Amino acid sequence: MNWSDKRQVKVAILDLYEGVPNQGMRCIREIIKEWSETSNLEIHSREFDIRLKNELPDTSWDIYISSGGPGDPLLTRFDDWDINWCNWLDEMERWNNNPDTTQKKFVFFICHSFQLACRYFNAGLVCKRKSEAFGVFPVHMLEGGETEPVFEGLKDPFYAVDSRKHQVIQPNHDLLNEMGAKILCIEKSRPHVPYERALMGIRFNEYMIGTQFHPEADAPGMSMYLQTEEKRKTVIESHGIEKLNSMLEHLNDPDKIMWTHAHILPNFLNQAAEQLQPVLV
Numbered sequence: 001m002n003w004s005d006k007r008q009v010k011v012a013i014l015d016l017y018e019g020v021p022n023q024g025m026r027c028i029r030e031i032i033k034e035w036s037e038t039s040n041l042e043i044h045s046r047e048f049d050i051r052l053k054n055e056l057p058d059t060s061w062d063i064y065i066s067s068g069g070p071g072d073p074l075l076t077r078f079d080d081w082d083i084n085w086c087n088w089l090d091e092m093e094r095w096n097n098n099p100d101t102t103q104k105k106f107v108f109f110i111c112h113s114f115q116l117a118c119r120y121f122n123a124g125l126v127c128k129r130k131s132e133a134f135g136v137f138p139v140h141m142l143e144g145g146e147t148e149p150v151f152e153g154l155k156d157p158f159y160a161v162d163s164r165k166h167q168v169i170q171p172n173h174d175l176l177n178e179m180g181a182k183i184l185c186i187e188k189s190r191p192h193v194p195y196e197r198a199l200m201g202i203r204f205n206e207y208m209i210g211t212q213f214h215p216e217a218d219a220p221g222m223s224m225y226l227q228t229e230e231k232r233k234t235v236i237e238s239h240g241i242e243k244l245n246s247m248l249e250h251l252n253d254p255d256k257i258m259w260t261h262a263h264i265l266p267n268f269l270n271q272a273a274e275q276l277q278p279v280l281v
Helices: 024-039 080-097 112-121 173-179 219-226 229-239 241-251 257-275
Strands: 009-015 043-049 063-066 106-110 125-141 158-169 182-187 199-205 208-211
Touching: 009 024, 024 043, 024 257, 063 112, 063 257, 080 112, 106 112, 106 257, 112 125, 112 158, 112 199, 112 208, 125 241, 158 199, 158 257, 173 199, 182 208, 219 229, 219 241, 219 257, 229 241
Parallel strands: 009 043, 009 063, 063 106, 106 208
Antiparallel strands: 125 158, 125 182, 182 199, 199 208
């Protein structure tokens, strides 16, 4: 049976940007559009405004991508949208754990959503960084990442866009092992500073995976963002002109963020679609 015999694949995009201008949503849209054109699948996607409209997808969707976003993941746990997002995740878990449901739900968490998921699963300590991480950085694989299908085709280290004021450290290894979770990758080693390396990717279970970095980021969007007057000034004041020039140089290297952009989310979408059961028509 080929994919022409299969039902429509439905992708829900959970927008956590709270109306803040960003490149993340554009990149997610474009990845899904390109995937739909190359996969020969009938794809239907819809965006849900989580924080401004308190919209959440129901269980009729096959694949869910929960975006990055601004703010402190520790301060919103009593906000309506945060409570509802956690209830949605709980519903996804209960659906997948029900042996009577044959069509499982596949979820990818990006950056802010990754922090929320780590808080929900108690995967580690979610805390504020000493200083904001912003730029293109190497990400180092652990053993779990080397065998992770969503990371297929990546090098070690691979490069990704990192933009965050918070982090997840001190993994709860016993709980993660009990869950069947795997830590996939960590941030670059910084032997000159006494800080723990943050967790940059976790497979929480068979159907849920997330990254602290932005796998959707592309070079054109990041370049435009870095060259806006406000961000250019912020980067130069915080990190110096050499850091800005280094970031721009990394963006032009096809083996860096464009390689990551071309692999992680497309791999996730392919893996999810392959596991969706065919429906006779």
